[in-house]
Amino acid sequence: MPSAHSLSYAQRAEKHENPAARLLLETIIRKESNLAVSVDVTKSEDFLAIIDAVGPLVCLIKTHIDILEDFDYGLIKKLEELSQKHDFVIFEDRKFADIGNTVALQYSSGVHKIASWSHITNAHPVPGPSIITGLASVGLPLGRGLLLLAEMSTKGTLATGGYTEEAVRLARANKKFVIGFIAQRRMDAVGLAHGDNEEDDFLILTPGVGLEVKGDGMGQQYRTPDEVVRQSGCDVIIVGRGVYGADFKNVEAIRARAEKYRQEGWNAYLKRVES
């Protein structure tokens, strides 16, 4: 089998068994967009305004629901309405990182009830297999998908080498629920013993993407859509402030920037599958 990233999104959508993975791939195809926007604001009004602005141009909205200081559950209904209106997938970037019992509660319960509305969430593999078991006990019956953090884009991250390999092995052992990685490159060959031939198709969602900026002064490092999608074979680019800027009411400017990222990301993908 050819490596997943040489296939088209459409070919990959057909083969994926996990409903959330399939939904994401089909949304990418419908909208010709592998752009995800990460909405990192603390007020619900800004949160909804940004999502309504970028909605038509993205395949996915990434949320940090726990930074919204005026959160109430009514917001979730509005988020779901926007998801229907603009046709995007929701990914709560919770970075679960606890033992199985605890993450099952954090995922299903609390004021945020993440599992009930977020198609995709993510977790650090650091606790070992129990974190996947715990999350899957909640998410699989709901048709959700999980991304593992195999790498991070921050300076001095400990998610390297053997850690990354072990993350990929954990994903392979839990393919029904683990649909891919937050990472900076393909993971197809990572953690395989010599002679192994796994037919994986893990989705790679990549943060730390920018067209201009080089860092945020707090350890975040940036790469361009072409580097990420064409050169490194990643599937979805995640952009934050680079798209929505500082004026959340300027819909036109936000859409113009989102469209620029969408084009760059999509062209990088077209070049990748043509080559």
Add this chain to the structure above:
Amino acid sequence: MPSAHSLSYAQRAEKHENPAARLLLETIIRKESNLAVSVDVTKSEDFLAIIDAVGPLVCLIKTHIDILEDFDYGLIKKLEELSQKHDFVIFEDRKFADIGNTVALQYSSGVHKIASWSHITNAHPVPGPSIITGLASVGLPLGRGLLLLAEMSTKGTLATGGYTEEAVRLARANKKFVIGFIAQRRMDAVGLAHGDNEEDDFLILTPGVGLEVKGDGMGQQYRTPDEVVRQSGCDVIIVGRGVYGADFKNVEAIRARAEKYRQEGWNAYLKRVES
């Protein structure tokens, strides 16, 4: 300097600069208790009932505020009142694990506003130094302290070897804010180059402690207070359901179990410093 765990809690309290570390050590001394109770329930009523029951016997209450489904900020006031009434330290076991900018928002903002009430919180070192910078920017001005997860008690954890060593190095480089570790043993010699002689006094808080049970079926493994405090030199034992059981209204039974753990933990400490 002798290794920190051969000193008494009182000797160590005098030397600690971080206010949260000092508060914890002084509370341990006042109450002759190195017992922390982890309150992992989803209803505010049960949460407060358990804390009121165990409060007199613990040095610290560990919370997962994000699993409370009926959370509202009024609960925090009640938690703080109990903390005053029973004299215990609050530790929100948030396991922050994101980049600096994001954790700063998660710590200070959202509906939970953790930094404003939790004396101590914790983080995974996996993102690298930026997670400490981000959290310290919020927590240090408030006199808070951070624990790093250098190890985990779950089966198959990736927090081993070089990962653990790097976690300890990160802590040493950030001693003003990082007051210790969630771990299963002393970290004094970990990650030191040959000939280094660091005068560290990191507090070791240890989950996975039980008197009888051996596991929760979801990857958690248990050790006794004596193994943890006397043999491994840890400072605080963290116990959950082993103390509060399944009947949250049975104050007497809960207190009896807490008292048993308190005695076991304290005796293990006395044996340690006497030897």
